[in-house]
Amino acid sequence: MADGSEDPAVFSSSSLPADPRLLATVTNAYLGTRVYRDTLHVSGVYSGAAGDTHRADVPSPANVRMAMPGAGGLDETFALDTRTGTFSHELRATDFVATQQIYAHYSLVHLMVVSITIRRSAHATRPITIQLQTPFEPKSQDLDLKQGPDFQGAQNTFLSCHPRIIPATGTEKGNEGSRGWGRLHGNGFGDRGGFGGGSVVSKVGELNARCARSQRSHTRGHRGFNLDPPSLFYLLSSITPHPVLPPHGISPGGVANGARGEDYWGHVFWDQETWIFPNILLFYPKAARAMLEYRIHTLEGALHNAREQGYEGAKFPWESAATGREVCPEEIYGAQEIHVSGDVLLAFEQYYHTTQDQKLFREDGGWRLVCAVAQYWCSRMVWSEEEQCYHIRDVMPPDEHHCHVDNSAYTNAVAQRSLTFAADLARDLMFPVPEQWLRRARSIKVPFDAGKKYHPEYDGYSPGEPVKQADVVLLGFPLMHPMSPAVRRNDLEVYEPVTEPHGPAMTWSMFAVGWLELKEVQRAQALLNKCFSHITEPFKIWVENSDGSGAVNFLTGMGGFLQAILFGYTGFRITRSSLRFDPALPDDIHELNVTGVSYLGNKLRFSITREAMGIEVTESPRDPPALPLEAVLAGSGQRLPLHKGQRISLPMAAGCIRRPSPG
Secondary structure, three states, X not given: OXXXXXXXXXXXXXXXXXXXXXXXXXXXXXEEEEOOOOXXXXXXXXXXXXXXXXXXXXXXXXXXXXXXXXXXXXEEEEEEEOOOOEEEEEEEOOOEEEEEEEEEOOOOOOEEEEEEEEEEOOOOOOOEEEEEEOOOOOOOOOOOOEEOOOEOOEXXXXXXEEOOOOOOEEEEOOOXXXXXXXXXXXXXXXXXXXXXXXXXXXXXXXXXXXXXHHHHHHOOOOOOOOOOHHHHHHHHOOOOOOOOOOOOOOOOOOOOOOOXXXXXXXXXXXXXXXXXXXXXHOOOHHHHHHHHHHHHHOHHHHHHHHHHOOOOOOOOOOXXXXXXXXXXXXXXXXXXXXXXXXXXXXXXXXXXXXXXXXXXXXXXXXXXXXXXXXXXXXXXXXXXXXXXXXXXXXXOOOOXXXXXXXXXXXXXXXXXXXXHHHHHHHHXXXXXXXXXXXXXXXXXXXXXXXXXXXXXXXXXXXXXXXXXXXXXXXXXXXOOOOOXXXXXXXXXXXXXXXEOOOOEOOHHHHHHHHHHHOOOHHHHHHHHHHHHHHEOOOOOOEEOEOOOOOOEOOHHHHXXXXXXXXXXXXXXXXOOOOEEEOOOOOOOOOEEEEXXXXXXXXXXXXXXXXXXXXXXXXXXXXOOEOOOEEEEEOOOOOEEEEOEOOOEEEEOOOEEEEOOOOO
C-alpha cells in the first residue's frame, strides 16, 4: 500500500506515477482502459492483418480529469479499490469533498462509467465549482468513425461516442447537500458487425451499487485466499463475467493494453493456458471453460497454420488474435515455438480432470480439437533409426535464447502428454484410440543425461549455457513428468544459476514451486521474493522485466506468482483421478486459508497450519448433482468421507481428494 492506506484491498497515493504505463487499469474483460488514457479497447476488436494485427484503439470519453484550478489547501488522493474494481480521485477541502470514480461495469459490461459526486459539510454555503478536463476527440487510427444521430441529448459517433451532456464545468449550488453526475460510455457490436455507442447521464448511486454487487459475486469464494489482492484482482478483471459474451482469450497485458507496438499488441499466447488458466480453473470452472472455448472457436485458424507449414492437424499460433491464424510479427516464433499446441491441450486436460465435463468434448467441439492437436504432433514427429525413438526437430523451446534446436525437453514432454491425454479421453468417451497416438507417446525422446541425472534443455545443450526463462523446470510442474526427487533437484540446481536474473516475471515462481515440492521452503521463499521487484507503486501494476521493460499489467507474472501460492504452498496437483495436496509453509506464514476451490462440482475450503489441515465441503449442488468426495492420506491410506458442512482435520501431510472408491 502507498501513503499509509490501511485497507489491504485499496491502493492509494497522493500522486500518480510518473510513467503513464503504470496507471491503474479498469476493465471488465470486455472493455478496458488505463485511467486518464485517451483510448480504450474492446475484447476481440483488432485492426490490421497478419503480423500487423493489434487491438483497435477506440477513443475514450472516460478520459476525464477532475480539477479545481486556483483552489489552494486541497488534499488530493488517487485510489484503486480492488474489491469493487473502482478507481477514484478525491479532492478534499474544509467544507466539501469531491469524488470522481471510473470503472468498467461488471454486469452492464458494455458500460464504462465516470461519476462525479460533491458532498459539502453541513454549514457550508459557498458555490463549489469543479472543472472536468478531457482531451477527447472522436478520432482513431484504427476505426472509421462516422457521425451518428443524436439520442436523448447525446451526440453519437458510429463505432464510438461523443458525449456532450456533461458540461466542462459542474457547479454544486449552495442549497444542495450532495449532488452527483454520471457519464456512461456504451459500446457494443451491432447485428451487422458494426461497433456502436452512445452516452447518457445517470444519477450515481444505484448504478454504483449494482456494479459493486456484481463485482462481489464475481470474486466470491476468495475471501480466505487473500495473500495477493492486486494480482487476483487484475486476473479476475480479465475473465469473462457475462455468460453471453463470446470468448476472446486473455493477452499478457489484459484488454486495457495492446495497442500497436505495445504489450504484445493484445495477442493471446501460451501465457493464457500455462500461467493464467490454472488459477482460474480451481475457483471459476465456468470462466476457465470460456478460455477453452476461445481455442475451440479459433480451431479453423489452427488447422490452417498446420497446413501452411506442411503438417496435419491443428497447430495453434504462437500469437493469436480473432481467427486463430498466426499473427506473430516475427516469423521464427510462429514457425518454431510449437509447444503452444501442447500447452493448449494441457489446459483442456486440467479442466476435464477437475470438472468431468464431457459435454465440452462430446457436443461443444472439444474432442475435435483434441484429435486435431494429437494429429499435429504425430505428423510433426520423425523416427530416428539411430536412437530408435521419435524426434521433434527444428524448434524453439520456451527458452527463446535458442532456436533451430532438436528435441526440446519441454516441447517433447508436452507433446507426449498431449497424446496420452487424447488416448485417455478417447477411452472415457468410448471412442477408438488410434495406435499411432500410443506408439508415439511411448517412444518420443525426452532428453535425459543418465550420467549427470538431469534433463538437458535440448539435444546438444551444455550445462552453464544461459537460459532466458523457466523451461526444463516446467517438466516437474505443471507437466508432472515422471522423475525422481534427485532428478527434480538436479534440474533446479542446473538451471537456476544460468536463468536470466532480470527476465520475465513468471520464471522464479516455477523454481519456487519446485523447491516447495522438495520441502526446501526457505530456498523457495527467496526465489519467490524476487517476484516483488516486478511490482510497481502505487497501484501494484506488474511489469514483465524487473528493470521496468516489457509488457505492463503483466498478467503472466501475476499468474505465475499465484500458482506458487496456490500450487506451491498447498501442493495442489490436478491428476486424472484426484486433486493431490502436500502443503509446505514458509516461516513467516503461520496459516493459509483457501476458500472456494472447485472440484468435481463441489466447493471446498482448506485451512492449513504448521500442525494440521482442515478440509470442508462448503457447497455441493444438487442440480446437477456434485460427485461425492473423500480425503485420503498418502502415508497411511486412511480414508475420510467429505460431507457438506462437516469439517475434517488431518495432519500436515500429503494426500488427495477424490471420488470414493469401492470397498
